[in-house]
Amino acid sequence: MLTARDTVRGLTIRQPWAFAIAEGFKTIENRSRRTNYRGQLLIHAGRALDNSVPIVRYSRDAAIRLDQLGGSHNFWDARARIPSSVYRGPHPTLALSGVIATARLAGCHEAADGCCAPWGFPGQWHWELADIRQLTQAVPRAGALGLWKPDPSLLAALDPTP
DSSP states (O other): OOOTTSOEEEEEEEETHHHHHHTTSOOEEEESSOOOOOEEEEEEEEEEEOTTOOGGGTOHHHHHHHHHTTOGGGOEETTTSOOOSSOOOSOGGGEESEEEEEEEEEEEEEOOTTTTTTTOOTTSEEEEEEEEEEEEEEEEOOOOSSEEOOOHHHHHHOOOOO
């Protein structure tokens, strides 16, 4: 479990990109700026859904997994449907407005020709993600721009990863 003493930051990412990270398919996050931060990240799925993303373009396996979970129409708002100890709710990696995974930001480099394919975009900074672990349930929270510092109550709400 992460504690407030650990260096932890949150990163808000639109769906279905957050899904692809939480499920372990996408290990590169594209950003317009570099970062010097290295360490633990909370992968937060933003409230907006990027409907223009055909996930199959980047990974057939990710598209198959998304279909196994019911497809892109099964994204759900974690703030509106909080699971109980009895009812776990919809699959956590399909949540909107919630923390769905943890990862380690291991590095950052400027895009080079063909590097980090298929997830790395040209003209972007590639944030390298490692040790990705999805949560067993999404933790509701509003997002923020850039890297943000989670409050102690959010860290306390995170469950141990499987």
